[in-house]
Amino acid sequence: MHTSARYIIVVCTIIVSLHYIISFTHESYGRATSLSILTSKFAPAAADSDPAAERLLGTPVQGTGNETVFSPTDDERANATFVILCRNSDLGGTIQSLREIEDRFNRRYRYPYVLLNEEEFTEEFKKRISVLTPAKIEFGVIPREHWYQPDWIDEDKAKAGREAMEKKNIIYGGSVSYRNMCRFNSGFFFKHPLLQKYRWYWRIEPDVHFHCDINYDPFKFMEKNKKVYSFTITMYEYEATIPTMWGHVKDFVKLHPEYIAKDNSLGFMSNNGGDSYNLCHFWSNFEIADLDFWRAPAYTAFFDYLDAQGGFYYERWGDAPVHSIAAGLFASRDQIQFFDDIGYEHSPYTHCPQSSGAWAAGRCSCDQARSFDYDGYSCMRKWDDFMGK
Numbered sequence: 580m581h582t583s584a585r586y587i588i589v590v591c592t593i594i595v596s597l598h599y600i601i602s603f604t605h606e607s608y609g610r611a612t613s614l615s616i617l618t619s620k621f622a623p624a625a626a627d628s629d630p631a632a633e634r635l636l637g638t639p640v641q642g643t644g645n646e647t648v649f650s651p652t653d654d655e656r657a658n659a660t661f662v663i664l665c666r667n668s669d670l671g672g673t674i675q676s677l678r679e680i681e682d683r684f685n686r687r688y689r690y691p692y693v694l695l696n697e698e699e700f701t702e703e704f705k706k707r708i709s710v711l712t713p714a715k716i717e718f719g720v721i722p723r724e725h726w727y728q729p730d731w732i733d734e735d736k737a738k739a740g741r742e743a744m745e746k747k748n749i750i751y752g753g754s755v756s757y758r759n760m761c762r763f764n765s766g767f768f769f770k771h772p773l774l775q776k777y778r779w780y781w782r783i784e785p786d787v788h789f790h791c792d793i794n795y796d797p798f799k800f801m802e803k804n805k806k807v808y809s810f811t812i813t814m815y816e817y818e819a820t821i822p823t824m825w826g827h828v829k830d831f832v833k834l835h836p837e838y839i840a841k842d843n844s845l846g847f848m849s850n851n852g853g854d855s856y857n858l859c860h861f862w863s864n865f866e867i868a869d870l871d872f873w874r875a876p877a878y879t880a881f882f883d884y885l886d887a888q889g890g891f892y893y894e895r896w897g898d899a900p901v902h903s904i905a906a907g908l909f910a911s912r913d914q915i916q917f918f919d920d921i922g923y924e925h926s927p928y929t930h931c932p933q934s935s936g937a938w939a940a941g942r943c944s945c946d947q948a949r950s951f952d953y954d955g956y957s958c959m960r961k962w963d964d965f966m967g968k
């Protein structure tokens with residue numbers, strides 16, 4: 580063989596051998612030069628060629644729930660975020676909830692997270708949360724005036740209210756921090772500086788479960804269908820926590836009839852044309868909703884009116900009836916969405932998709948037969964009747 584040809588063969592052999600040695604000893608070099616990675620650079624993007632990609636945006640799926648590797652662009656995503664209110668001591672439960680929503684939905688969508696707390700999150704908390712997802716995570720402290728019991732509340736009266744509830748064994752009846760939380764979730768979370776840039780939010784609590792794959796974007800669904808509020812579980816409120824609330828709601832409606840939506844859901848919340856409240860509300864530990872609904876004049880006036888009555892502290896008004904009554908009065912019924920296909924559990928209740936197509940497509944881990952929907956304590960039947968189902 581010609582000397583120069585022999586020389587070229589020796590050089591090539593050395594280069595190839597070096598490539599293999601470095602591939603084995605340096606993982607990142609191996610990954611960057613692997614044939615599949617290099618060829619994928621010239622392949623069409625998955626979203627372009629995959630008909631399932633369109634389905635992933637805003638359309639509930641009743642079909643097979645094909646797995647698709649799909650990363651929506653900013654234009655394809657809604658202007659939305661997850662919101663988690665929690666304490667440093669909720670770290671374990673927050674990790675669990677966040678991992679489940681990532682696995683079931685957000686690993687494909689990468690919506691950001693806002694975590695809020697009335698105290699600074701610890702470095703340990705931030706470190707443990709930050710490794711769970713490549714999505715953006717912001718940690719915020721709640722302004723003092725959005726959280727603590729205001730000075731104008733008569734503390735003697737509030738204390739008497741707490742003691743009376745404790746005696747009656749009403750859950751969280753004696754807790755001030757629970758009341759702070761309910762008032763914050765009712766009237767302030769959407770005012771937090773970190774939420775100002777967003778239009779939509781999905782509320783998540785520590786220790787909840789997402790039982791099914793969510794094969795489409797519920798935010799886009801809300802946006803496309805002009806929804807403002809959504810739920811997975813609806814039930815009766817403990818009357819003892821809100822004894823005077825409905826009276827104040829009626830007073831507000833008399834003062835501001837202009838805010839009442841034409842095709843509202845009063846018929847779901849009252850069995851006698853509004854005279855009394857039947858205690859049905861949407862369980863607000865799950866919410867996907869429109870922040871602009873809470874920011875609008877109707878809800879601003881409504882929350883301010885209720886807050887001025889002091890019932891968040893003198894009684895124990897929950898954010899669930901406050902949000903639900905507002906959605907029921909200021910939105911039309913078709914702006915409220917029941918997400919059957921989102922399998923969701925907040926102890927002790929679970930909503931498991933009732934549609935068998937959705938249950939199979941979502942690869943749900945929940946038992947349809949044990950869904951809370953038609954439990955005696957659920958208001959779902961009432962909602963179905965009201966919606967004419």
Ligand SMILES: Nc1nc2c(ncn2[C@@H]2O[C@H](COP(=O)(O)OP(=O)(O)OP(=O)(O)O)[C@@H](O)[C@H]2O)c(=O)[nH]1
Pocket residue numbers: 663664665666669695696697698756757760783784785864926
């Ligand atoms: N930062 C902070 N978050 C709180 C506090 N109390 C409750 N939360 C959060 O507020 C939300 C509702 O509180 P929960 O204690 O779950 O209330 P609940 O759902 O009515 O009752 P549970 O059945 O105990 O879950 C959750 O996201 C909690 O993490 C508090 O004092 N500080």
Ligand SMILES: [Mg+2]
Pocket residue numbers: 784864925
């Ligand atoms: Mg909870």
